[in-house]
Amino acid sequence: xxxxxxxxxxxxxxxxxxxxxxxxxxxIEEKTGIKLSISKVADKDWxxxxxxxxxxxxxxxxxxxxxxxxDIVVELVGGKDFAKRLLLxxxxxxxxxxxANKHLLAEDGEEIFKKAKEKGxxxxxxxxxxxxxxxxxxLREGLVGNRVQNIYGxxxxxxxxxxxxxxxxDVSFDTALKRAQELGYAEADPSLDIDGWDSAHKITLxxxxxxxxxxxxxxxYVEGIRNIDLLDxxxxxxxxxxxxxxxxxxxxxxxxxLRVHPTFIPSDNPLAKVSDVYNAVxxxxxxxxxxxxxxxxxxxxxxASAVVSDIVDIAKSIGSCKSQSWxxxxxxxxxxxxxxxxxxxxxxxxxxxxxxLAKIANxxxxxxxxxxxxxxxxxxxxxxxxxxxxxxPLVILTHKAYEMDMQRAIRExxxxxxVEGKPVIIRVEEEAY
Numbered sequence: 001x002x003x004x005x006x007x008x009x010x011x012x013x014x015x016x017x018x019x020x021x022x023x024x025x026x027x028i029e030e031k032t033g034i035k036l037s038i039s040k041v042a043d044k045d046w047x048x049x050x051x052x053x054x055x056x057x058x059x060x061x062x063x064x065x066x067x068x069x070x071d072i073v074v075e076l077v078g079g080k081d082f083a084k085r086l087l088l089x090x091x092x093x094x095x096x097x098x099x100a101n102k103h104l105l106a107e108d109g110e111e112i113f114k115k116a117k118e119k120g121x122x123x124x125x126x127x128x129x130x131x132x133x134x135x136x137x138x139l140r141e142g143l144v145g146n147r148v149q150n151i152y153g154x155x156x157x158x159x160x161x162x163x164x165x166x167x168x169x170d171v172s173f174d175t176a177l178k179r180a181q182e183l184g185y186a187e188a189d190p191s192l193d194i195d196g197w198d199s200a201h202k203i204t205l206x207x208x209x210x211x212x213x214x215x216x217x218x219x220x221y222v223e224g225i226r227n228i229d230l231l232d233x234x235x236x237x238x239x240x241x242x243x244x245x246x247x248x249x250x251x252x253x254x255x256x257x258l259r260v261h262p263t264f265i266p267s268d269n270p271l272a273k274v275s276d277v278y279n280a281v282x283x284x285x286x287x288x289x290x291x292x293x294x295x296x297x298x299x300x301x302x303x304a305s306a307v308v309s310d311i312v313d314i315a316k317s318i319g320s321c322k323s324q325s326w327x328x329x330x331x332x333x334x335x336x337x338x339x340x341x342x343x344x345x346x347x348x349x350x351x352x353x354x355x356x357l358a359k360i361a362n363x364x365x366x367x368x369x370x371x372x373x374x375x376x377x378x379x380x381x382x383x384x385x386x387x388x389x390x391x392x393p394l395v396i397l398t399h400k401a402y403e404m405d406m407q408r409a410i411r412e413x414x415x416x417x418x419v420e421g422k423p424v425i426i427r428v429e430e431e432a433y
Contacts, residue, residue, distance in 0.1 A: 124310025132302025146285030
């Protein structure tokens, strides 16, 4: 059986996808019995240099040629407006679609999935999360017999590289970011990565596949690593923790936590060992227990591998009555719980004198927040305080507390005369193991 594939967008991932489909065509046919042929590749600028030369017979600048000539349309242009219009137009014309566009699907995916369901078509989006890691397929097929309970992910290679540099090379955030940019791991404007939005888009899609509901993106709690201080990375290390930008989807009965933020995890946790630009996803199911998926989260070839995986899956379904289980909708009435329950690492800059801890502890106790341990680095003097006394970091690890209680307590503590500047709050996850 021959299936025609058209690609719109021939940047890094698009070029890698063309290369894979042309160079490994025989391998794919031998494994699947399906002959995948590229009909057309659309791009607005064919003068740009590319690592792989796309045959001139396949090139076009008109995306409509791709839709007309293909059974499966692959969207690799990125962005939202044109990409959304393209996918909806292709679906309206009866074409299955594949995309790597996590931004679009996380924020506007409901309309696209609804259109696909109306038309009896498929939307492949494996490449939207984790690059070459087959996590979408694992959730919807390999773990189909499980009720997914929790998903923890290191989903952004740029931030993981930065935090790895801070931990292992003892460099500041700014220095680590500059290194990431020099190596091409971070954009000139790295906001989507370091402010947590890229990870938030991805965990929204993982929650959709795992829990059967596409939650409103604006309800995801998002906090990035822009303000992380090397001191906290080092103090966390002393306490046996490693700092990661962790994306979390937790399910508790009818409530789901969806959040992205810097998180301390025990240094012997497998997720703590994921370094540099690598990604990892830990999934917990009620029968399978905990499983972990690891690999490169971006790049031309890994992402192209995921794109082609979707193409083959859809090609197998063409002409058959394959179940569209990837579009299942949970009958449970989930709602987002923003008042999550967590342990906390707190750092206060305080004068090195008796009675300071007691004042802070009294406020925490008012909000039912229990202290688990205290660390004070007397030798780390940050500055001179209001009265000329040395200011030192006081670190408190709490037992589990509710987020809203913690925020109220911190606001009150910040007003204490013994506290200099803004307290540091980092959540601690010890169950992601």
